[in-house]
Each structure stands twice: as C-alpha cells, then as structure tokens.
Amino acid sequence: MYVLAFAASPRRGGNTDTLLDHVLEGARAEGADVERIVLAQYRIAPCIECNGCWKEGLCVVQDDFQLLYPKLEVAERIILATPMFFGHVSAQAKQLIDRCQCFYARKYIVRRPMPPVPHPRKGYLVAAAGHPRIKFDCMGLTMRVWMDALDATYDGALTFNSLEDAGDAAANPDILEQARRFGKTIALP
Numbered sequence: 097m098y099v100l101a102f103a104a105s106p107r108r109g110g111n112t113d114t115l116l117d118h119v120l121e122g123a124r125a126e127g128a129d130v131e132r133i134v135l136a137q138y139r140i141a142p143c144i145e146c147n148g149c150w151k152e153g154l155c156v157v158q159d160d161f162q163l164l165y166p167k168l169e170v171a172e173r174i175i176l177a178t179p180m181f182f183g184h185v186s187a188q189a190k191q192l193i194d195r196c197q198c199f200y201a202r203k204y205i206v207r208r209p210m211p212p213v214p215h216p217r218k219g220y221l222v223a224a225a226g227h228p229r230i231k232f233d234c235m236g237l238t239m240r241v242w243m244d245a246l247d248a249t250y251d252g253a254l255t256f257n258s259l260e261d262a263g264d265a266a267a268n269p270d271i272l273e274q275a276r277r278f279g280k281t282i283a284l285p
C-alpha cells in the first residue's frame with residue numbers, strides 16, 4: 097500500500113510534523129510503503145487558471161508540482177498534515193491543492209481515467225489548531241473536493257485543538273498514541 101503524505105507546515109518539527117511522524121509510524125507498522133513530502137521544500141506556484149490542463153489533464157506550469165503529479169496518480173492513500181492558518185489549511189497546502197485542478201480537468205473535462213491501483217484511493221486530514229474550540233470544517237470541505245478530483249474518497253481526519261507551541265503535540269503521549277493508531281487504520285486495505 098503506497099501512502100503519500102504531505103507535511104504542509106512551514107515550521108519544521110512543529111505539531112503537524114510530529115503528528116504526521118506518528119501517523120506514518122503506525123502506517124509503516126501495518127506494512128505500508130510510505131513517502132513523506134515536505135511541501136516547504138518544493139517550489140510550487142499558485143494555479144494561474146490558464147486552463148492549459150483542459151487539453152490533456154496535465155498542468156502546463158513547469159515547476160516542482162511536476163514531480164508530484166506522478167506520485168498523486170498512483171497513491172493509494174493521501175495524507176495532508178497541515179496547521180490551521182486563519183481557519184483553513186496552510187498556504188503551502190493550498191498551493192498544492194489548487195494545482196490539482198489538472199486532475200479535475202483530467203476527470204471531468206478530458207475524461208482520462210486514473211491508472212488502476214491495488215487498493216481504492218483514500219484521503220485523510222491531519223491538522224492542528226491553537227484555539228481550544230475552533231472547528232476544522234473548512235479544511236474538511238476542501239479535502240472532500242480535492243479528493244474527488246483525485247478520484248479518491250475523503251475517509252477521515254485526525255484534528256487537535258489547543259496545540260500552539262511547536263512542542264505541544266510532542267509533549268502529549270496520548271495524542272501521539274492516537275496518531276499512531278490513526279496511521280494503522282489508514283494502512284488497512
């Protein structure tokens with residue numbers, strides 16, 4: 097099972113990085129083949145809405161997104177780990193998502209099917225917010241729409257409030273255990 101995970105925080109070693117570490121540990125324990133992409137290390141421009149992808153379902157903007165397209169094509173599980181920034185996903189996450197407009201075009205305009213994969217494509221959100229009560233609904237809606245473009249099902253989220261400082265998740269063994277368990281379920285066929 098190929099699990100493709102995006103670490104979308106600009107802060108290395110922060111809460112969502114730590115959560116993702118433990119989610120992937122759980123997935124590996126179930127035998128998953130895991131790849132972790134740190135989005136801040138990739139040069140991905142925002143979508144320019146040129147509709148260049150309407151021809152063949154391929155993004156015509158030449159930057160590091162081109163490295164991710166083939167991975168997204170064959171991933172069986174996709175995980176987005178993002179901090180909440182002003183109620184939504186980070187800018188790094190949103191740039192990736194918007195560039196996936198080419199997958200929307202591939203599915204709905206060009207009608208070129210995704211390649212078959214051994215297990216159904218599924219997507220997951222892992223997120224942290226500083227506020228004790230703020231909801232993650234906006235992220236959930238975006239995940240659903242994004243996964244549909246990738247011909248995947250949005251299958252669940254692991255979200256935590258009251259995580260503010262970089263080490264808050266790492267200091268909470270209960271949270272880390274929840275993340276490991278979540279990773280194990282993700283890797284189940």
Ligand SMILES: Cc1cc2nc3c(=O)[nH]c(=O)nc-3n(C[C@H](O)[C@H](O)[C@H](O)COP(=O)(O)O)c2cc1C
Pocket residue numbers: 105106107109110111112113178179180181182183184224225226227228230259260261262
């Ligand atoms: C630009 C920015 C915007 C933020 N906006 C929110 C917000 O709207 N609601 C919230 O609860 N926390 C907000 N936070 C706090 C982060 O979500 C929180 O610190 C989170 O744990 C960071 O995760 P990370 O360590 O993985 O980057 C914001 C932080 C930053 C830097």
